[in-house]
Amino acid sequence: MNFADIAWMLVATALVLLMTPALGFFYGGLVRSKNALNTMMMSVSALGFVGIGWALAGYSIAFAPGNALVGDMSRALLRGVGLEAQGTIPHLLFFSYQGTFAIITAALISGAIVERMRFGSYLAFLFLWGIVVYAPVAHWVWGGGWLSRLGALDFAGGTVVHVNAAAAALVAALVLAPRKDYARQAILPHNVPFTLLGAGLLWFGWFGFNAGSALGANASAALAFTNTMLAPVATLVVWTLLDLVRSAKATAVGAATAIVVGLVAITPAAGFISPVSALLLGAAAAFPSYAALLWRARTRLDDSLDVVAAHGVGGTVGALLTGVLAQKSWNGTADGLLFGNPRQLAIQAAAVLAVAVYSAGATWGILKLVALFARVRATTREEGLGLDVTQHGEEAYTSGEGAILVLHEAEGPAAPLPEPVLAPGGGAS
């Protein structure tokens, strides 16, 4: 075991975990205030419901030895997961690190289905999705499954996380149908500062996401770390220029989006390409996602927070460009198209397609299954009142005016009210 590796991976795990509440802020700022808590809870609750699934079965399905499709259950319930080495770090640490990935992947889906899903059904969906969709896909690419045997390159999860979540998001948005106000009323973000905060924290955490995927404190981690800085930098510049060309105004929401798109795109490539390639990748990734964003807003698809444009398109662009820009002299593993290996691009495309198809199909199945037992969609009345009040019995931004304390029957008030003091001359208190 390597103590430097352990130290770094401890930090990386915490960084990736931070990304889930950060996502809550990113998404939460973009919805209407009456749905702020519900949206943020869709991210935060993933920590619980995907996390528990990971410990019970997900980790085993993903990383236990098995066949080309799934790992066996030898690591379920944390059996065989102890302090022994897994690579150069304790097994438990590897388990924890990978768990934070499962959590945020599932949480990403929520962006497509905000403001209209019954929360209980969403929790059931999260639990099932982590085990049935995320874990097998992780096994395919990282756990020794068929895509890794095919030679697919996915450094930190362009396919496992982003394409996977986006395909699920697309299906979920279709199954849940648009919000009642979509394309009828102006739906505006209620707190863009939250979205900027979320983007900043996501970037910070993403250093753990990408550089931590080197699973050690080594040169590969340093390369991934640097690329995680450079790619979004390029995306941010290009996106800002695109905003200025389109409307002469560089928007804050655009900046936050650009940062995420750049980070998504570099995720599969982070440890495989040169820093200059990372700048090019980041710049290139801005265009398809920007176009997808504009296109989607004109369709009837209520992918409310553009999960497909940011994670689907961004993840696909990143995965494919990994197949173009991978450089063995930098990564020690494989070259891409530009460096004499055209086959890599085809492998990348196959991986993206396979994961997208499986994720879409399985997500559809899970939603239909959950719908057999409970209402999945909020009613139009619930949508109108807001999901914070109807799903959580809470308000994000209440002044408390007009709120009256409900006392239990056996008690009276805690203490008698003080008597008003009357000054001589009749002045009131």
Place this chain on the structure above:
Amino acid sequence: MNDVLESLFRAEVRGLTLHRVQGHGGETERVETYRGTTVKMELSEKVRLEIGVSDHFVQPTVNAILSAAQTGAVGDGKIFVLPVEKVYRIRTAEEDQAAVTPVG
């Protein structure tokens, strides 16, 4: 807003209530863009003041507001002078003229 307050205080008008409201005047439209969505903002942030004064204070109050709030642009707003039937000061139960005369 602060200019208007200063101007009113200098005119010895200190009793007022401020509301933050949204309104629409003759302004040209504001357009905002959020990702793929472009919207026209029909309502703008505005301010509404309610000031109760005795008759001989009406013109000084109007002058104070006009001098401080005027920008020359559409959207400066309006002053409505309304008659008031009766005024009471809650603390002392004084009525009408005495109620709006400052103490001390």
